[in-house]
Every structure is written in C-alpha cells, then in structure tokens.
Amino acid sequence: MTLDIQSLVQRHHGDGSRLVQILRDVMEVAGHVSPPVITELARALSLPRARVEGVVGFYSFFEAEPRGRYRVFFSDNITDEMAGSHELRQRMLDAFRIELGEVSRDDLVSIRSTSCTGLCDQGPALLVNDRAIARLTPARLGAISSLIRGGTPMHQWPENLFSIASHVHREDRLLSTALAPGEGLDAAIARGRSATIAEITESGLRGRGGAGFSTGTKWAACANAAGPERYVVCNADEGEPGTFKDRELLMHHAEKVLEGMTVAAFAVGASVGLLYLRAEYPFLIAPLLERLAERRRVGLLGKAVRGVAGFDFDIELHVGAGAYICGEESALIESLEGKRGIPRNRPPYPVTHGYKQKPTVVNNVETLAAAALVTRHGADFLRSVGTPKSTGTKVHSVSGDVARPGIYEYPFGVTIHELLEAAGAKDTQAVMVGGPSGVLLSMRELSRRICFEDVPSAGAFMVFDGTRDMLGVIDNFARFFAHESCGFCTPCRVGTTLNAQMIKRITSGTGTRRDVKDLARVSQIMKDASHCGLGATAGNPIAMAIAKFRPSFDKRLRSLDVLPTFDLEESLAPAREATARDDVDAHFDEEHR
Amino acid sequence: MSDDPTAARPTFQLDGHDVPFDEGQSILAAALAAGHYVPYLCFHPEFEPHGSCKVCTVKVNGRMHASCTTPACRGDVVESQVDELATLRKNLVQFLFTEGNHFCPSCETSGSCTLQGVAYELGMTTAHYSPLFPDRPLDASHPDVLLDFNRCILCELCIRASTLVDRKDVFALSGRGITKHLIVNAESGKLADTNLTLADKAMQVCPVGVILKKRQGFQVPIGERRYDQHPISELAVGPRKPEHR
Numbered sequence: 001m002t003l004d005i006q007s008l009v010q011r012h013h014g015d016g017s018r019l020v021q022i023l024r025d026v027m028e029v030a031g032h033v034s035p036p037v038i039t040e041l042a043r044a045l046s047l048p049r050a051r052v053e054g055v056v057g058f059y060s061f062f063e064a065e066p067r068g069r070y071r072v073f074f075s076d077n078i079t080d081e082m083a084g085s086h087e088l089r090q091r092m093l094d095a096f097r098i099e100l101g102e103v104s105r106d107d108l109v110s111i112r113s114t115s116c117t118g119l120c121d122q123g124p125a126l127l128v129n130d131r132a133i134a135r136l137t138p139a140r141l142g143a144i145s146s147l148i149r150g151g152t153p154m155h156q157w158p159e160n161l162f163s164i165a166s167h168v169h170r171e172d173r174l175l176s177t178a179l180a181p182g183e184g185l186d187a188a189i190a191r192g193r194s195a196t197i198a199e200i201t202e203s204g205l206r207g208r209g210g211a212g213f214s215t216g217t218k219w220a221a222c223a224n225a226a227g228p229e230r231y232v233v234c235n236a237d238e239g240e241p242g243t244f245k246d247r248e249l250l251m252h253h254a255e256k257v258l259e260g261m262t263v264a265a266f267a268v269g270a271s272v273g274l275l276y277l278r279a280e281y282p283f284l285i286a287p288l289l290e291r292l293a294e295r296r297r298v299g300l301l302g303k304a305v306r307g308v309a310g311f312d313f314d315i316e317l318h319v320g321a322g323a324y325i326c327g328e329e330s331a332l333i334e335s336l337e338g339k340r341g342i343p344r345n346r347p348p349y350p351v352t353h354g355y356k357q358k359p360t361v362v363n364n365v366e367t368l369a370a371a372a373l374v375t376r377h378g379a380d381f382l383r384s385v386g387t388p389k390s391t392g393t394k395v396h397s398v399s400g401d402v403a404r405p406g407i408y409e410y411p412f413g414v415t416i417h418e419l420l421e422a423a424g425a426k427d428t429q430a431v432m433v434g435g436p437s438g439v440l441l442s443m444r445e446l447s448r449r450i451c452f453e454d455v456p457s458a459g460a461f462m463v464f465d466g467t468r469d470m471l472g473v474i475d476n477f478a479r480f481f482a483h484e485s486c487g488f489c490t491p492c493r494v495g496t497t498l499n500a501q502m503i504k505r506i507t508s509g510t511g512t513r514r515d516v517k518d519l520a521r522v523s524q525i526m527k528d529a530s531h532c533g534l535g536a537t538a539g540n541p542i543a544m545a546i547a548k549f550r551p552s553f554d555k556r557l558r559s560l561d562v563l564p565t566f567d568l569e570e571s572l573a574p575a576r577e578a579t580a581r582d583d584v585d586a587h588f589d590e591e592h593r
Numbered sequence: 594m595s596d597d598p599t600a601a602r603p604t605f606q607l608d609g610h611d612v613p614f615d616e617g618q619s620i621l622a623a624a625l626a627a628g629h630y631v632p633y634l635c636f637h638p639e640f641e642p643h644g645s646c647k648v649c650t651v652k653v654n655g656r657m658h659a660s661c662t663t664p665a666c667r668g669d670v671v672e673s674q675v676d677e678l679a680t681l682r683k684n685l686v687q688f689l690f691t692e693g694n695h696f697c698p699s700c701e702t703s704g705s706c707t708l709q710g711v712a713y714e715l716g717m718t719t720a721h722y723s724p725l726f727p728d729r730p731l732d733a734s735h736p737d738v739l740l741d742f743n744r745c746i747l748c749e750l751c752i753r754a755s756t757l758v759d760r761k762d763v764f765a766l767s768g769r770g771i772t773k774h775l776i777v778n779a780e781s782g783k784l785a786d787t788n789l790t791l792a793d794k795a796m797q798v799c800p801v802g803v804i805l806k807k808r809q810g811f812q813v814p815i816g817e818r819r820y821d822q823h824p825i826s827e828l829a830v831g832p833r834k835p836e837h838r
Contacts, residue, residue, distance in 0.1 A: 036780065048756075048762035048778055050762060050765030050778035051762065054765045054767040054776065057769070057776075059769075323769070487770045489644070490645065490647050491647055493692070494688035494691060494692045495688065521684070528657045529657060
C-alpha cells in the first residue's frame with residue numbers, strides 16, 4: 001500500500017479536526033510521518049504546518065522518523081516489570097543486537113517501552129505496530145522474534161499470539177444483569193427526557209473514572225446549556241496503570257456501554273456520540289465497529305431512533321495515539337478535535353463548552369453501562385447496594401502479587417482485606433488503589449473501604465507482596481508521570497522529571513537526605529500549582545511512600561546531606577593530563593593520593 | 594456619584610486591600626491595574642491568558658489558583674504576599690532555571706529579562722535543583738534573527754503573537770512533557786524558511802532571550818537596562834502596559 005495523502009484526506013472529508021485519526025492512517029501505511037508528508041497534510045487540511053508537526057510530536061505512537069518495519073513497545077507498568085518484562089525486553093534487545101530505543105541497522109525493528117497497556121492481569125505484554133500481545137514468555141517472545149526476523153507480514157502471524165483472555169472472578173449487578181439492545185433506551189423514552197435525568201440523579205450514580213462527579217447533575221447541566229448542538233462522549237482512554245476494567249466492559253458488555261451513550265444522548269438532546277478508545281486496545285476496534293453497525297441495522301442508531309421524531313443519533317469511534325493525559329476530559333476533547341492533548345482552562349466546563357465549544361457530556365465507560373441499567377431498572381438498582389455517598393458497585397482490576405488476577409465487581413464499601421482475600425493475596429506489603437495517581441495503602445490499613453467516603457478508586461488495585469522493593473515501585477510510577485506529563489504547566493512538566501531523577505539517584509545509591517526532602521517539596525508544589533489532576537496527583541505515590549515506607553528510602557541513602565552530582569576526582573583528569581601532573585595535590589580523593 | 598465609573602465597580606480583597614475590577618477581568622489584571630504587583634511570566638496584557646507558568650498563583654478564598662486565568666469575583670478574599678506563595682513561586686522559577694540553560698552573565702537579555710527580574714524579586718539565589726542541561730541547538734539561519742532555544746521558558750507568547758496578531762503561525766510547540774519545545778513553521782525546521790520579519794509582533798514579546806535581533810547585541814550596556822534601573826515589581830504595575838524590553 002502506498003501513501004496517497006489527497007485521497008486519505010478526502011476520506012476524512014478534509015476535516016482538520018480529524019487530524020489524530022488521519023495521522024493514525026498515515027502511520028498504518030507508512031510507519032512514520034515524514035516532514036514532506038506533514039507539509040502535504042497541512043496544505044490539504046489548511047492547517048499551519050507547525051501545528052501538524054506539533055500533534056505528531058505529542059503522541060507516543062506517532063513517529064516523525066522511520067522506526068523499523070516492526071515497532072515493538074514493551075508495556076512498562078510495574079505489574080509487567082514484576083512479571084519479568086525487563087528481562088524479556090533485554091533478551092529481545094540482545095537477540096537483535098540493539099539498544100533500547102534504537103532501530104536495527106537493517107531498518108527491521110525498533111524496541112522501546114510504553115506506559116501500561118492495560119493487560120496487567122495477563123502480563124508481561126507488548127505492542128507490535130498496532131497489535132497487542134499478552135502473556136509473554138521466553139517461548140512466545142522467541143516466536144515473535146522469529147516472525148520479525150523472517151519479515152512475516154503481521155496479518156500472517158498466528159492468531160493465537162493475539163488472543164486476549166478474560167478473567168472475571170466476581171460479578172455483581174453491573175456485570176451479571178443482562179440488557180437486551182434497546183431495553184434501556186425504551187425505558188428512557190417511556191419515562192421522558194427530564195424524568196430520565198432525574199432517575200439517574202436519584203440513583204446516586206457518580207463518575208467511575210475517578211473524580212466521582214454526579215452523573216445526573218452533569219447530564220442536567222448539559223441538557224440545560226444553551227444551543228441546539230450537543231455531544232455525548234464515552235471516555236474509553238483507560239490509561240491509569242493497573243486499570244483494565246473498561247477493556248473487559250467493552251469486550252463483553254459493549255452493548256450496555258453503547259446503550260448508556262444512547263440514553264445519555266436522548267436525555268440531553270445530543271445527535272452525535274464519540275467513543276474515544278485508547279490506542280493500546282486495538283483488538284476492540286473491529287468488535288466495536290461491528291456492534292455499532294448492528295445497532296444501526298436494528299434502528300438503535302441513525303435517524304429517528306426507536307421512531308422518536310427528531311431523535312437522530314449516531315456514534316463515531318475515535319482511537320487515541322498513546323497519551324495518558326487524554327483520559328482527562330478536556331484533554332480528551334482537544335484530542336477529539338485533532339489537537340495536542342492539553343487540558344483546557346476551566347471554567348467553562350465541557351457541559352457548556354465541550355467538543356467544538358458545544359455542550360458535551362463526557363462519561364467513563366463504566367458510568368455509561370451503569371446509567372443504561374439504572375434507566376432500565378430504576379434508581380434502586382444502585383441505591384440498594386453500596387454506601388450512602390457511593391451507591392451501587394465498582395468494577396476492580398486486580399493485578400500484581402495475587403493468585404487470581406482479573407476483574408472483581410463488588411458493592412462500594414468493600415474492604416481492602418476482602419478484595420485481597422478474594423484474589424488470593426499472600427504476605428501482602430502494600431496495595432496501590434486507583435493506580436499511581438491513587439492511594440498507596442500499607443497493611444495497617446486493611447480495614448479501609450473502597451468508596452468515595454474513604455478510599456476512592458478509578459478501578460486499579462495493584463498488590464505488592466513482602467518480596468517487593470517499594471522504592472522500585474515508586475521509581476516505576478515516577479517514570480510514568482514524567483513520560484506522560486503533557487508539559488503545559490511548569491510544576492508538572494519540570495516537577496515530574498525532577499522527581500524521577502531524584503528517585504533514580506536514591507535507587508542507585510547516590511541519593512541523600514536532601515533528595516528525600518526535595519521529593520516531598522516538589523510533590524507539594526505539583527499538588528498546589530498544577531494545571532490539572534495529572535500534576536496534582538503525580539506526587540501522591542511518592543509522598544505516601546515516604547510517609548508509609550520510609551525504610552525503603554533510608555536504607556539506600558548516603559548519610560550525607562549533599563553529594564555532588566558529578567565525580568570530582570574524575571573531573572580533574574583532563575586538568576592532570578593537560579599539565580602532565582600526577583602528584584598528591586593533583587588529586588581530590590584521599591585514596592588516589 | 595452614579596456616573597463615576599469607579600463608584601460602581603465591584604471589588605475583591607487582595608492582602609487586605611480593596612481592588613476594583615471590571616466584570617470578567619482576571620484577578621491578576623485587576624491587581625496590576627490597581628498597582629499591586631503579582632509576579633508572572635506567561636501573562637501579557639495584550640493576549641488571552643492561558644496560565645501555564647503558574648508563577649502568578651494566589652490563594653482565592655483559601656484555594657490556590659493561577660490569578661491570570663481566574664476571573665475576579667465580588668468579595669473574593671485573595672492572598673498573594675504570604676510566605677507559602679513566596680516559597681511556591683520561588684520554586685517554580687527555580688524549576689525554570691533548572692529546566693533550561695540560563696547563564697545570565699553571558700546573555701544578551703540580562704538586565705531586561707523578565708525571568709531574571711522575577712527571580713531577583715523573589716530573592717532566588719540558586720536554582721537549588723540539579724540542572725537538566727538540555728541539548729538545544731541554536732537556529733542562526735535567519736538573516737536578521739537568532740533563536741537561542743536554551744533560554745525558552747515555553748510561555749507561548751511568541752506563538753500567540755504570531756498566530757493572533759501577525760497571522761503567520763511562525764511558532765508552535767512540539768514534543769510532550771520535559772521534551773516539549775518550540776518549533777518553527779518550516780519543513781526544514783529553520784527560521785530562515787519561515788516568513789518571520791523584524792516588524793512582527795512575535796519579535797517583541799519574548800520575555801527571555803530566545804528571539805534576538807542580530808547585530809543589535811549589547812547596545813544598552815549592562816547596568817543601564819530595564820530591571821537594572823527599577824525592580825520588576827515597580828515596572829509591571831499601574832495603567833501603563835508592561836513592556837518586556
């Protein structure tokens with residue numbers, strides 16, 4: 001296939017707001033987006049060239065230079081690391097005789113790391129071009145290397161390499177209650193728009209993506225916003241390391257999610273739905289497109305849905321390109337508009353000024369599935385379980401040191417202890433609830449409950465047993481935030497990098513007490529002054545680890561307050577050579593004298 | 594009197610002073626107009642604020658906000674000159690010095706540099722953190738203009754000026770996180786291949802020493818420059834629009 005920019009742009013109606021989708025297509029055909037291609041794209045889309053270049057430079061999976069026919073990305077979540085991903089990665093690097101980040105000399109392959117790919121229950125995992133591979137073992141990796149070395153086209157690789165397993169260990173009402181296509185929507189139509197929103201509000205449904213905002217209030221604000229045009233967006237950019245419950249929901253419960261989007265559209269008066277799927281879930285694209293086509297066939301999408309005059313609604317699938325920040329709702333909207341994923345200034349909020357500055361509801365995958373069921377079964381569907389301020393259930397993605405990693409749905413209020421028991425955790429040292437931006441718990445906190453009143457969670461539950469070095473865990477999280485900071489604001493852009501460097505110094509045994517003090521200070525600055533939630537929470541795991549697992553840090557510290565960041569003795573070497581001296585006074589360290 | 598415009602203006606409190614504002618005006622713009630200095634870097638009175646540097650952070654009713662993007666509200670209690678914020682701002686400026694390559698003694702902009710002026714104002718004496726020493730090659734391709742990216746603080750003022758005033762889009766951002774950087778609108782990546790001219794607004798807004806006119810170096814001797822004469826806290830306030838040079 002050769003790259004024909006003109007027809008590609010035409011396929012996207014010459015719409016510059018589809019730039020991210022267009023660049024994905026360029027990547028698929030050409031493997032990179034070269035400078036002349038950027039120029040041609042900019043011209044065809046009437047965009048400034050530098051703006052197109054800026055979008056290419058923002059997303060992890062867009063390449064400005066050739067990166068080999070096979071682009072391998074090892075998932076670098078801590079759970080992958082614990083399952084041996086670094087050793088496997090090294091094995092593959094050795095096999096191709098390249099360094100991390102390099103392209104092989106024959107332009108065949110490049111090997112890099114990427115942030116969590118959402119396969120933590122079946123890691124270590126990797127991506128090759130636009131395919132995901134789970135359950136890596138030396139044998140499977142050997143097979144992959146052979147296919148690459150033989151130049152086998154990806155579509156000829158054995159399908160079993162790409163199979164994604166589903167590990168559901170506990171279902172509660174969200175997962176176990178069946179919903180036939182149209183059932184939720186019919187109930188909404190029977191009830192009417194405002195009564196549907198009232199029912200959602202009455203159910204106590206709160207956003208499952210982490211922030212916990214009342215879904216009913218959000219829908220009402222959007223429905224009441226001025227203007228004829230409205231949008232419903234499903235946030236399926238599940239990027240929080242350790243979270244994979246949306247993957248499961250979209251794989252086996254997509255009907256509920258799409259029904260939820262349609263109900264939301266009916267309730268707020270939207271005619272366009274956008275489902276933003278993270279690039280790391282390519283295996284969901286075809287099934288979702290199939291579902292959407294099926295809903296169109298049976299009249300659940302399209303003109304006058306379910307015969308309601310004026311209710312025209314369709315859903316478009318957008319796929320991301322590797323940027324955790326796009327899980328933030330306003331950054332996600334920027335990305336949908338084909339821009340760099342930078343969070344907007346708020347207010348105004350998306351409910352009044354969202355996609356294309358029009359009123360927009362942005363809801364998490366799980367929230368929409370719950371909304372569909374509430375519409376069908378009434379507010380009590382959620383109200384009858386959970387806690388007073390956290391009604392209903394929560395789907396947890398459990399991974400790390402447990403016997404049975406996978407999906408666990410529990411009513412809100414479940415204790416840490418219950419979840420650990422259910423998953424078969426032994427000798428647990430710590431649990432990270434809600435992912436790196438969440439809450440780090442020690443074993444003194446087993447009785448704490450997962451709910452908005454106590455420990456809120458966006459769905460991740462990563463378990464670390466007594467053999468794990470907590471500093472190594474924090475090192476992984478610090479690198480993650482430094483890699484995923486969008487770079488818009490000073491505190492997060494610089495703070496995440498400084499933290500990652502200081503943690504690295506401590507890990508390598510050259511850290512000092514001053515570094516520990518500075519880690520706390522930088523984390524506080526990020527919390528106080530950052531532009532969005534990423535920066536505000538990026539220091540959380542570090543600050544909590546210092547508070548709860550201090551010995552992990554202290555045993556690595558030099559007892560000095562300050563250490564030079566360069567080797568004094570070594571730096572005098574050029575001067576010694578230039579002056580031909582090697583006497584006592586030409587050395588810094590006692591031992592060299 | 595009812596026709597006196599100041600009589601009807603609502604006010605908020607800044608460190609105990611009543612500050613009048615117009616509907617929709619930001620806390621920062623109102624404070625500066627009323628003669629109260631709040632340190633800032635990425636704000637410019639002629640452009641829509643975007644709030645990226647966060648140096649202008651204040652406490653509004655107890656919560657931290659960037660004052661350039663926060664609209665003033667009647668009766669707000671705003672704190673600015675408090676120790677907590679002085680520490681925060683100093684650290685943010687130290688972050689910027691750590692991030693780039695800022696060697697004031699050899700910089701053509703020394704003395705008229707906003708970053709340096711704000712650092713003096715905040716009592717910053719060292720960058721504190723280990724410098725990152727990024728590798729940022731110069732662009733000397735343009736006949737009249739030199740770009741020294743080492744000093745870029747990513748305030749986006751040149752981008753805003755070139756897009757909104759010059760209508761040229763000469764500058765943009767690429768990269769992400771700590772690798773975010775300024776780029777120019779040319780396939781070669783060189784300024785010479787853009788349509789930038791000396792008359793552009795983008796030439797006038799750089800608060801540091803990135804966008805420099807060639808053959809103009811050191812025309813004003815060090816010691817006689819803008820912030821050599823008066824501290825930035827005096828020059829940035831009042832009805833007169835702040836100039837960066």
